[in-house]
Amino acid sequence: MAISIPPSDCLDSIYWTLSSTGCYSIKSGYATAFSKLWALKASSKDRLRLESSSVLFCKQRLWSLPISGKWRLFLWKILTNTLPLGSEAMKRNLDWNYFCVNCSSSTQFETPEHLFRDCPLASRIWMGSQLGINSHSGGHVNLQKWIINWISLFLKKEQSCYLISFFVSGLWRIWCIRNALKFRSSPVDLYSSMSLLSLDASLNIDAEHQYMLSQQRRLNHDQDDLSEMERIRNFFPHFLIGSAGCSDYIRVKCDAAWKPSFQAAAGWILKSSSGEVIYRGQAKFWASSAFQAEANALYLALSDALSKGFTHIDASSDCLNLVYQVAGLQAKTQDAVSILCCICNLLVCFHCFAISFCPRTLNRTTHAIAKCAIA
Template structure:
């Protein structure tokens, strides 16, 4: 995602549009910051990962280590500090001087660590990362409708539900693409997205597509969501009918965590001939 026409903290060495990935991870200044701390984070081989996956993977890993909550707080504080310094350079004319930048950065990091340490409840943090507070789990139900599994969280009655159709394409070279189309309560298309990526299986590509829909809806404040996929295996695993495939176990865990954002959420299977728009667009995206 582009931020704007801004060269970033490495100034003349980065003559391109600033991106989230460059600012927080790939910039040479950011890379030195990560390498200089004891979190064990290296960025050299991470450029193929989008920022969301990179952050989620590191938060889960750091939380699994001894003193994990403190490590996660430090991780978040570094991201915060990089953002603060970036804005100081762009909007306040902060000098592009490595000593000045480093001083302000660590001052911002330390301030954020103190704030988060006072506010963050370690047990709640762990619970959220493992799948939410449990409130929506109690409202979850799986059923068979029209001969196919369906999982419902919450109640869709009297809701302005956003309906989304998802599909993905995959090749044995691990090239993959997913595409989804969203419709509002009146049936009008309100959003579509196409992403080329890499995946270890067709099932994983489908799961990445569904997760992308959840991230979009959560960030946009859409609380009522109906997701259709023509991948029966994926819907079976979401509904708990089939055993989880190890290639998508982590993605399913993230999806369970994201489900806590929604008032109602439905996952259902749709035959491919009813999913023609998303299917055609996904195949087209894979050929680009």
Template sequence: MPKWKIFLWKLFHNGLATTANLSYRGLAISDKCPSCNLEPETSQHIFRFCSLATAAWQTSKLCIISNATPLVAFKDWLIAWIHYFYQQDGYNGLRLPEFVAILWAIWQGRNNKVFNGTIPDLALLRSFQDKGIQQHFTFTTNPIPRPSSLHGAPGPPGFLFAHFGSAFCEVPQLHLQVDGSWKKSSILAGIAWIADHVTTQATEGQGGCIYVESPLVAEAQACLGALIWAQARGYCQILIYTDSEVLVRSLLHQDTQPISIA
């Protein structure tokens, strides 16, 4: 499923909003695991070593002893199991979806604790796991059709992409993440972008507040602001990430884009 693909992509790139990641990025919060409050909440801890996670793996149909190899990095552990199930069972095997469903259930249980105050237990995780498996089989029975012209997008799976300007297929000079947030009651929007320099690995960003008439215009203004900012610094080979599907489709089909962002 698309949400599983993106979840796994974030897991692989250590992109989940765990407390350890948030603390590392400068948020003034404790990095302790919300479930056990004993160790920093890294992906390694929450999905392998936290007591609830180890119990979930051991009591599952897979009978995985998740804390048996503590020196193995989480990314390597994740890929090893995915490769193992794929090689043993093939593309349509039952164990790989079971493996992903447990990871997904652990994350949902953790979020339930953080956002709803519900203390997760094995019964709750098992219910999330069963629901995930059911959704997976429903999806594989009736997959969502995807336009062939949108296949092969860089970055997270399931994301759309468009070329504008001159097409460039090599390594870009700059990765830009853009976002806009709009408040209807005041028509005030916050726009911001983060730039990752490919060669130097340096990161910088900028943002501001503007008045716009819709969230789509806020997203478009963030994209435009990031481009102007990058161009002023001499960059012309740029990869931009945005979570606005309408904006990307508008760039793909500029003759039909909304007049507000044309």
């Protein structure tokens, strides 16, 4: 789905997808062969640690969850089974207390499933929280799958930020209780722990709300520094087709967001020569690289401007390589050749067209539009 179909017949070309240039190198070939050899020799413990569902969740969803960065890192450690628990210490023959301190057991090892789900203390926290989770009902799956199932369910709900905040706050509070008992021998106060759980979740919800408001303010108040743009144009090449004295032009600004899962989105803004916003647009698509997404964003923005009858265009992008390649000052990137050809075919439809580099600081609105579209 990320392959760009060219508008006209052209010869096929060989492209090495494991390098940014599209050309094969000994370095990239050795890295590929080494990674496959490591996968074949991986032990059963490593295969369990790098379980496909957990790795896929970490790559696609974890880092975009509406929680703080500290909680994302903590959740990543749980999903990759890298927390320093008693079960891991026993595998490494370390001098450590291998048993669960939360339930003061001398027979139950401190495993991820027991600590965060099956322990009597954890069960009371889950049942007493605002989510009211019966943790005993998930004993047939491992902890990673249990967490992923709950978060995937919460993402489908209307109040996903509220639900995910309380769920991750419960995991974090269990971890804090365990560390207080293990390293400071602090007594457990279940009432204060539940209060702290609610406080942590509320603070995270407020922080996420403030972030969304700041993103919205960026959408509504993105002022261009015209003097800064002129200075940048004097430093970087400025590509122009048509009359340089054109005054009735439309300013087109675009940007793209891209994920390694090949999901991409574009955001663009059409402004009058006086700086008044005429139109905001966004679109989701598939792209095999970040550069292909940037090229597609420019193509969609120019197509939109042309469909609205604008023929005098002053475009800008924060991807310098894209500006170079559209201007013909740099060889075209292999995975975006067909899109660049489509852009060049569009240029003959404009009476006047200019494209220039725009730094990210002056292109925040389109960046926020693209990020919101791909979220």
